[in-house]
Amino acid sequence: MPVRAEVWRSFYQDSMVLMRLAAELREHPGVRQAAALMGTPANRQLLAAAGLAVAELQDAAPGDLMLAVDAETEGVVRAALEAARTFFDRRHREREATGRALPRTLESALRVLPDANLAVVSVPGAHATLEAMSALRRGLHVFLFSDNVALDEEVELKRFAASRGLLCMGPDCGTAYLGGVGLGFANTVPRGRVGCVAASGTGLQAVASHLATLGEGISQGVGVGGRDLSDPVGGAMTKLGLELLVADPDTRVIVLISKPPAPAVMAELETIIRAIAKPVVVCCLGAGPGAGAAGHRVATLEEAAAAAAALARGASWSARAFTDAAGVRARLARQAPDRRRRGRLLGLYTGGTLAHEARVLLEPLLGAIGSEAAAEAERIHRILDLGADEFTRGRPHPMIDPSERAARIREAGARPEVSVLLVDLVLGRAAHPDPARPLAAAVRDARAAAAQDARALAVVASVVGTERDPQGLSSQIAALEAAGVEVFPSNAQASRFAGLLVKPELEQAMLVGAR
Amino acid sequence: MSWDTLLGRPLRVINIGLELFAQELEADGVTVVHVDWRPPAGGPNVAALLARLADDDLES
Numbered sequence: 113m114p115v116r117a118e119v120w121r122s123f124y125q126d127s128m129v130l131m132r133l134a135a136e137l138r139e140h141p142g143v144r145q146a147a148a149l150m151g152t153p154a155n156r157q158l159l160a161a162a163g164l165a166v167a168e169l170q171d172a173a174p175g176d177l178m179l180a181v182d183a184e185t186e187g188v189v190r191a192a193l194e195a196a197r198t199f200f201d202r203r204h205r206e207r208e209a210t211g212r213a214l215p216r217t218l219e220s221a222l223r224v225l226p227d228a229n230l231a232v233v234s235v236p237g238a239h240a241t242l243e244a245m246s247a248l249r250r251g252l253h254v255f256l257f258s259d260n261v262a263l264d265e266e267v268e269l270k271r272f273a274a275s276r277g278l279l280c281m282g283p284d285c286g287t288a289y290l291g292g293v294g295l296g297f298a299n300t301v302p303r304g305r306v307g308c309v310a311a312s313g314t315g316l317q318a319v320a321s322h323l324a325t326l327g328e329g330i331s332q333g334v335g336v337g338g339r340d341l342s343d344p345v346g347g348a349m350t351k352l353g354l355e356l357l358v359a360d361p362d363t364r365v366i367v368l369i370s371k372p373p374a375p376a377v378m379a380e381l382e383t384i385i386r387a388i389a390k391p392v393v394v395c396c397l398g399a400g401p402g403a404g405a406a407g408h409r410v411a412t413l414e415e416a417a418a419a420a421a422a423l424a425r426g427a428s429w430s431a432r433a434f435t436d437a438a439g440v441r442a443r444l445a446r447q448a449p450d451r452r453r454r455g456r457l458l459g460l461y462t463g464g465t466l467a468h469e470a471r472v473l474l475e476p477l478l479g480a481i482g483s484e485a486a487a488e489a490e491r492i493h494r495i496l497d498l499g500a501d502e503f504t505r506g507r508p509h510p511m512i513d514p515s516e517r518a519a520r521i522r523e524a525g526a527r528p529e530v531s532v533l534l535v536d537l538v539l540g541r542a543a544h545p546d547p548a549r550p551l552a553a554a555v556r557d558a559r560a561a562a563a564q565d566a567r568a569l570a571v572v573a574s575v576v577g578t579e580r581d582p583q584g585l586s587s588q589i590a591a592l593e594a595a596g597v598e599v600f601p602s603n604a605q606a607s608r609f610a611g612l613l614v615k616p617e618l619e620q621a622m623l624v625g626a627r
Numbered sequence: 628m629s630w631d632t633l634l635g636r637p638l639r640v641i642n643i644g645l646e647l648f649a650q651e652l653e654a655d656g657v658t659v660v661h662v663d664w665r666p667p668a669g670g671p672n673v674a675a676l677l678a679r680l681a682d683d684d685l686e687s
Contacts, residue, residue: 122665124666126644126647127645128646129646174666175665175668215660215662215663216663216665217662218643222641224660225641225660227639228639228640228660229636229638229639229640230638230639230640230641231640231642232640232642232648232649232652234643234648235644235664236666239666239667242675243643243644247643252641253632257644277630291637291638293638293652293657296648356633356634359630360630542647542651
């Protein structure tokens, strides 16, 4: 079985381009494995672990492209490597066709666009601080998508940004909206009167998408990165984001979205929120009810959107476990006719905040929920965030590449203890072009494997997205439902329904009094 | 705090990193200049030093 590799010297390409190339190479008949990675030490280790380490790659440098192919015959290997050349020739021709020479530095880009007001930075983490700081020093607001930025560098960046009145959204900021424009992983939502500050990319995506469903829209969505509300960072960008939303004439209602902030930071934010004249909805997932707390406290992302929409309209609003209780009873009858399903729940998430929300909702109902992939965890309920570092080393985020989750779903079909799978599906720009298709295929296989064993495997899902997203919300939902997935209008409702399936006695508490 | 550079003004973006983001902003009708970024020779530390020198010039 021939494994061949080539190193293309000084041929830097970004990770999304390389992911597309590797995916194209893997499509070649006869190709078993293909990799296209820059020559960093970490990437060389990855290739070694995948059995693709060959002598040619040993002295590859971070600016060199490594191509490695494992195929059935020499001919297939040669064809795949030739396809890589064609891939880059095509890109080169496309770029030439635009007739524009690309600047190589921020400085030269500023000569082309002297009135730029935002830098979008997504270079590898080791270089991200430098590029972001350069942009801030030149008076640009920054959307910093890069992860793997050290905490002390984040503190330095945000301190400097705040001193200049500039937003430094991130590091590790997945999503933002500025003036109606979505940045990063963003859903296509209408412009509107709800402004968000979010220490969570998928949290912001979920709230923005729920608002769109409710007929509302986003004025601004300031992402701040998941560590902004920690003690060292002190909520620097959350505070500045709130200032922006207070000043923004288009913003009528403000929503704050995060995991529970550090207590000292929360105390500061409470003081700030009390002084804001606009209504503020506070969604700190897992922070508890907060009696006497500032703002309108809500427990879920869905409630955050519902409360914001109601406040924008001057209407009243109340939290409900399910929007359609009668529908839930019908689904229960379908999925667990004898109310005796039991077994274990396995949550397989692509959105970290959605996984966190499911855990926060279900732990009080089901007891401790594991988060480890390890097999010995099989006796307990588990919720895995497949976008966490431990699952994404060397591979793209599961919102882009669904293969890792699909494999885990198929594997779960063969596990007798797993009776309920709980999943999310996140649509939008930069996400997989048709994520329901591989998810539905994996669900079909898993359910078939369980059925062969005379077991029933229930699959419960929610989809974050809108009709205007490239993937289209209703067609993605339809593809999942055709595979037998119970799709709910929110992650909170999907989580509660999954809880009901593994613990039927919860039905009384959740559905009594519900209409 | 002045938000003049952001509020009431269209976004004008310099994109450093994933080219996909520049393409998507362009598709949204946003003016964007994509930087053909490469990792600096010598690694990030040498680059940081050079940038600091350049920025000192900028501020002096």
